Amino acid sequence: MLRYVTTNEGKVREAEAYLGDEVAAFEYDYTEIQADSLEAVAAQGAREAYEHVDGPVIVDDAGLYLEGFDGFPGPYSAYVENTLGIERVGRLARRENARRAKFRCVIAYCDGEPFEASPEPVDVEDRRGRDLDADDRATAATDDTVVGSGLPVKLFAGAVPGRIVEPRGDGGFGYDPIFEHDGTTFAEMGSEKKNAVSHRGRALGKFAEWFAER
Numbered sequence: 001m002l003r004y005v006t007t008n009e010g011k012v013r014e015a016e017a018y019l020g021d022e023v024a025a026f027e028y029d030y031t032e033i034q035a036d037s038l039e040a041v042a043a044q045g046a047r048e049a050y051e052h053v054d055g056p057v058i059v060d061d062a063g064l065y066l067e068g069f070d071g072f073p074g075p076y077s078a079y080v081e082n083t084l085g086i087e088r089v090g091r092l093a094r095r096e097n098a099r100r101a102k103f104r105c106v107i108a109y110c111d112g113e114p115f116e117a118s119p120e121p122v123d124v125e126d127r128r129g130r131d132l133d134a135d136d137r138a139t140a141a142t143d144d145t146v147v148g149s150g151l152p153v154k155l156f157a158g159a160v161p162g163r164i165v166e167p168r169g170d171g172g173f174g175y176d177p178i179f180e181h182d183g184t185t186f187a188e189m190g191s192e193k194k195n196a197v198s199h200r201g202r203a204l205g206k207f208a209e210w211f212a213e214r
């Protein structure tokens with residue numbers, strides 16, 4: 001049985017659409033290392049979760065990247081949500097006219113086994129998302145195996161562009177009320193609509209396709 005390891009119920013609600021009968025949500029608070037990339041955090045989390053669960057796992061690390069703030073808060077999004085709060089982040093971005101943003105999500109899969117060798121080593125550093133236009137390229141480069149230190153991990157990334165607005169909507173979770181995509185905030189969409197365009201939906205879609213073909 002594959003386990004989707006998270007403490008975040010909002011993520012589980014969204015992921016359910018992609019997780020068939022072979023996947024179950026599993027609540028475990030793996031250590032989030034301090035790193036400048038979601039890839040590094042997710043890979044390390046997947047290794048630890050795999051050891052804890054003693055079976056195949058995926059973990060999901062996500063963050064909000066403000067283009068005008070050089071990708072802040074990025075991998076530190078949870079810390080910033082818990083300290084500043086999303087309303088102040090939103091006010092700061094609007095006041096500084098730094099509204100362009102994106103969400104990124106990295107899914108890391110680990111089952112303790114090696115994968116087919118990757119054609120090129122993956123650089124897991126410096127994915128702060130400064131250049132939204134380069135995002136597809138960065139995402140393509142991310143969809144790979146990180147061997148790094150420890151157990152091999154397979155990564156799947158997704159990103160979605162948007163802009164920061166005054167909070168609207170009461171669905172979703174986290175930064176959703178201040179993140180607008182195509183005129184609608186993520187908190188104004190149901191899970192289904194959000195999944196169709198979101199960072200998590202894209203990453204999980206890629207994972208599900210790969211997993212089904214294994």
Ligand SMILES: O=P(O)(O)OP(=O)(O)OP(=O)(O)OC[C@H]1O[C@@H](n2cnc3c(O)ncnc32)[C@H](O)[C@@H]1O
Nearest residue numbers: 006007008060061062063077078081173174175176
């Ligand atoms: O690590 P787990 O246990 O999965 O749960 P978490 O809530 O700590 O998850 P992350 O580290 O991935 O989340 C980083 C921050 O980004 C926020 N976040 C993640 N995905 C989001 C989404 O789809 N919409 C809005 N905010 C999101 C979330 O609320 C956190 O403040």
